[in-house]
Amino acid sequence: MAQMTLHTDPAFTRELMEAGGSDLKKCFQCATCSVACPLSPEVAPYPRKEMVWASWGLKEKLAADVDLWLCHNCGNCSDLCPRGAKPAEMMSAARNMIYRDLTPPAIVGKWMSSCKGLPWLFGIPAVLWLVVWWIRAGFNDGNWFPRAADGRIVFGQIFYGDYTIDPIFMLTFFGALAILAWGCTRLWSMFKPEGSLLVLGPKQCWLKILWQVLFEEVVTGRKFDDCADGPATGVPQESRRVSHTMLVWSFGILALVTTIVAIGHWGGKVLPCILIETPMPLTFPVKVLANIGAILLLVALALLTWRRARLNPKYQSSSYYDWYLLGIIWLVAVTGMFSQVFRLMDCIHSAFIVYYLHLVFVWMLFAYAPWSKLGHFVYRVAAMVYVRMYGRS
Amino acid sequence: MSNAILVVGGGFSGLTAALEAAELGHDVFLVEKSPWLGGRVAQLSKYFPKLCPPSCGLEIQFQRIRKNPRITCLTLAEVVGLAGKKGDYTARVRLSPRHTAAHNVDFSLLAQTLDGETKSEFNLGLSSRKALYKAMPFAYPARWVLDPDTLTRADAARVAGNRFLEINEGPREIELSVGAIIVATGWRPYAMRNLVNLGGGDIANCISNMQMERLASSFGPTGGKIVRPSDGRAPLSVGFVQCAGSRDQNHLGYCSYICCMATFKQCLYLAEQSPNTRITVFYIDLRAPGRYVKVLEKVQALPNVTFIKGKVAEAQAIEGDRVRLTCEDAIRGEKLSLDFDLAVLATGMQPSLAGQDLPLPLPLDEDGFVAGGEKAGIFACGCARMPLDVTRSAQSGTAAALKAVQTVKGR
Numbered sequence: 081m082a083q084m085t086l087h088t089d090p091a092f093t094r095e096l097m098e099a100g101g102s103d104l105k106k107c108f109q110c111a112t113c114s115v116a117c118p119l120s121p122e123v124a125p126y127p128r129k130e131m132v133w134a135s136w137g138l139k140e141k142l143a144a145d146v147d148l149w150l151c152h153n154c155g156n157c158s159d160l161c162p163r164g165a166k167p168a169e170m171m172s173a174a175r176n177m178i179y180r181d182l183t184p185p186a187i188v189g190k191w192m193s194s195c196k197g198l199p200w201l202f203g204i205p206a207v208l209w210l211v212v213w214w215i216r217a218g219f220n221d222g223n224w225f226p227r228a229a230d231g232r233i234v235f236g237q238i239f240y241g242d243y244t245i246d247p248i249f250m251l252t253f254f255g256a257l258a259i260l261a262w263g264c265t266r267l268w269s270m271f272k273p274e275g276s277l278l279v280l281g282p283k284q285c286w287l288k289i290l291w292q293v294l295f296e297e298v299v300t301g302r303k304f305d306d307c308a309d310g311p312a313t314g315v316p317q318e319s320r321r322v323s324h325t326m327l328v329w330s331f332g333i334l335a336l337v338t339t340i341v342a343i344g345h346w347g348g349k350v351l352p353c354i355l356i357e358t359p360m361p362l363t364f365p366v367k368v369l370a371n372i373g374a375i376l377l378l379v380a381l382a383l384l385t386w387r388r389a390r391l392n393p394k395y396q397s398s399s400y401y402d403w404y405l406l407g408i409i410w411l412v413a414v415t416g417m418f419s420q421v422f423r424l425m426d427c428i429h430s431a432f433i434v435y436y437l438h439l440v441f442v443w444m445l446f447a448y449a450p451w452s453k454l455g456h457f458v459y460r461v462a463a464m465v466y467v468r469m470y471g472r473s
Numbered sequence: 474m475s476n477a478i479l480v481v482g483g484g485f486s487g488l489t490a491a492l493e494a495a496e497l498g499h500d501v502f503l504v505e506k507s508p509w510l511g512g513r514v515a516q517l518s519k520y521f522p523k524l525c526p527p528s529c530g531l532e533i534q535f536q537r538i539r540k541n542p543r544i545t546c547l548t549l550a551e552v553v554g555l556a557g558k559k560g561d562y563t564a565r566v567r568l569s570p571r572h573t574a575a576h577n578v579d580f581s582l583l584a585q586t587l588d589g590e591t592k593s594e595f596n597l598g599l600s601s602r603k604a605l606y607k608a609m610p611f612a613y614p615a616r617w618v619l620d621p622d623t624l625t626r627a628d629a630a631r632v633a634g635n636r637f638l639e640i641n642e643g644p645r646e647i648e649l650s651v652g653a654i655i656v657a658t659g660w661r662p663y664a665m666r667n668l669v670n671l672g673g674g675d676i677a678n679c680i681s682n683m684q685m686e687r688l689a690s691s692f693g694p695t696g697g698k699i700v701r702p703s704d705g706r707a708p709l710s711v712g713f714v715q716c717a718g719s720r721d722q723n724h725l726g727y728c729s730y731i732c733c734m735a736t737f738k739q740c741l742y743l744a745e746q747s748p749n750t751r752i753t754v755f756y757i758d759l760r761a762p763g764r765y766v767k768v769l770e771k772v773q774a775l776p777n778v779t780f781i782k783g784k785v786a787e788a789q790a791i792e793g794d795r796v797r798l799t800c801e802d803a804i805r806g807e808k809l810s811l812d813f814d815l816a817v818l819a820t821g822m823q824p825s826l827a828g829q830d831l832p833l834p835l836p837l838d839e840d841g842f843v844a845g846g847e848k849a850g851i852f853a854c855g856c857a858r859m860p861l862d863v864t865r866s867a868q869s870g871t872a873a874a875l876k877a878v879q880t881v882k883g884r
Contacts, residue, residue, distance in 0.1 A: 108720075108757065108758075109757075109803055110716070110720075110757040110783070110784035110803075111782075111783040111784055111786075111800060111801035111802075111803040112784050112786040113786075114786075114801035114808060115785075115786030115787050115799050115800055115801055115808065116670075116786050116787075120808070121808075122807065122808045123806070123807055123808075124806050124807070125801050125806070125807075125808045128801055128803060128806075129806060159723075160670060160723070160786060161722075162716070162720055162721030162722060162723065162724075162784075163720075163721075163722060164722045310787075311670040311786055311787035311799075312669040312670050312673075313669065313670060314667070314669040314670070314723070
């Protein structure tokens with residue numbers, strides 16, 4: 081008989097328990113969870129196998145496990161779990177731990193893992209934008225709260241798009257994107273089994289599959305409905321499809337608006353006919369779209385926060401990662417709305433300070449995305465693409 | 474002050490406790506809520522350890538009770554209040570009307586003429602009964618019961634004027650003076666309607682293990698033939714769902730102790746009746762305590778029995794009134810959906826006192842088992858204390874009797 085040695089790592093189990101899977105050791109491997117999960121496949125279903133790996137501390141097994149990322153955290157498994165071991169929480173904690181360490185700089189991952197890192201996370205952009213403010217105040221004769229020539233409040237006076245916001249955010253955005261892309265490649269290499277993998281049938285390019293995943297799954301939020309298809313649990317559950325899809329759409333709209341404005345602004349320098357000037361009038365279609373996006377965002381946030389606040393701790397709870405992302409999006413949305421409100425109300429001090437905070441929070445949202453729950457959205461898409469490439473859907 | 478002992482519950486442990494105390498020379502009041510003694514054991518087809526029918530053990534106990542003048546047997550009786558202290562209790566007992574004469578009149582001919590029917594509680598809903606009924610042939614007391622609510626208008630006319638029936642008999646209350654109390658209130662099968670992922674009791678051919686006992690019982694609804702409730706056909710495939718509600722924080726947080734053994738026993742029933750029936754047992758762990766492991770070995774040796782490690786997490790009704798059970802085979806790491814003619818949920822034991830408003834000053838644990846009360850001279854035995862098999866129930870009945878005797882003795 082072939083000999084096999086299991087290298088267990090109790091320290092990893094403890095870490096996982098601290099990261100949110102605190103009840104994982106209650107599991108007695110009854111396998112209810114694998115049936116409770118409507119997304120789990122017929123062969124090698126999850127999350128029972130993940131639960132046994134977790135309690136044995138088999139870190140490599142979990143790191144190489146693509147199923148971890150396919151979970152949409154509906155909580156059916158935790159509802160039906162006879163032991164209260166909360167497999168959903170363990171899966172989510174394991175994901176958090178993996179993307180915490182997935183990409184450098186590792187220190188950011190560590191800061192992002194608990195509220196102790198918040199001063200650093202906030203401090204970096206706060207100093208960055210304060211320096212910008214200070215430099216730009218110098219250009220405005222030392223006036224930190226200048227007005228435009230016609231007396232309006234124009235944030236561009238201080239946070240001048242061309243030289244401050246655009247380059248910093250483009251760097252941040254594309255930097256985060258690069259880190260995420262790197263993380264996805266690392267994740268894929270971790271998923272790859274040792275040796276070679278035989279794929280029967282036509283192979284498809286990953287880009288095409290990404291397109292399918294985005295349009296069939298992400299935009300429609302279909303998986304959240306599939307989540308509701310599991311066995312009856314007797315625990316009332318509300319569908320997250322509406323709130324999550326709203327959130328995805330609002331992000332899409334806001335990204336689109338930003339792109340249009342960026343193209344209009346920079347492209348306008350070459351082709352004057354597409355020039356867009358900010359601030360845009362309230363009736364301008366792009367502005368209308370932006371405000372629709374903002375309202376969608378607020379409603380989705382309110383729904384998601386309301387849901388989290390009411391979770392029954394017997395079955396499900398919220399981790400620091402959940403609250404961090406919700407919190408930061410709230411701050412972005414609220415400071416964004418209020419900077420517009422204060423600007424229109426002509427409260428110049430409040431307007432500039434709130435706008436400054438808005439920039440800080442937006443920067444936090446983008447720059448730290450690879451280590452936040454937003455990153456796990458990207459990694460989940462990467463995992464969904466990966467399994468589709470190998471014939472699973 | 475009183476040297477009498479009150480035993481609440483006439484199941485196997487209560488009977489044993491009452492007999493032991495009475496045979497040691499104490500007056501015993503045995504109070505039973507239902508019309509007959511015997512409790513859950515009377516509903517079984519066969520019981521451990523010898524796989525003999527319950528009539529064999531119960532009839533001996535009934536005989537001893539019948540012959541012992543110290544035992545006062547009160548059926549259709551419930552304790553509704555208790556006053557006093559250890560050694561000197563006054564228990565208020567409500568006696569529901571039986572509506573039949575005090576001697577054993579055979580009403581079978583009259584019962585046959587009645588139209589009104591209702592689901593039989595004794596057969597756990599698998600058959601119906603008339604308004605005038607006796608649950609089992611060897612019932613003790615051997616008296617029939619009239620349930621006026623089930624009488625139709627025509628029935629009422631038929632029974633009116635019968636001199637052995639007292640339709641207007643009302644409930645009454647009596648007071649008993651006792652020195653110690655034995656609580657032997659037993660258990661009830663955990664309600665299938667709570668197991669929503671297993672069909673919640675709405676799947677026609679998904680029955681509980683206690684219903685299976687009634688099907689297998691020679692005086693049960695089918696005369697001992699194990700058939701599907703929907704069409705009366707013998708099942709060619711049977712799936713046993715272990716831990717249906719037990720070891721589950723959402724239902725019963727503890728292991729019910731007997732369900733594995735009950736399933737093994739029922740595998741043997743099936744193997745005896747129809748050796749070709751394919752049997753699958755879905756389990757988390759197989760628990761055959763002590764010498765019972767021999768029964769497990771016997772069942773494992775049966776050619777048509779398969780054991781699958783994996784708890785069934787979903788049961789669905791499918792075409793042909795069959796039942797689809799879904800689990801993950803945790804050894805192979807594969808989800809299985811298997812279809813059966815009949816599914817049996819090995820529902821656990823819930824203490825009868827769970828969720829009840831107790832007239833006794835009795836501490837219960839979170840599951841409803843009696844936890845304490847001994848300082849007050851109240852002793853629990855049988856499944857009111859913990860899940861037990863019949864043998865151990867009897868032993869705990871003896872133990873409780875001894876403690877009760879020590880409480881009232883030598884003062």
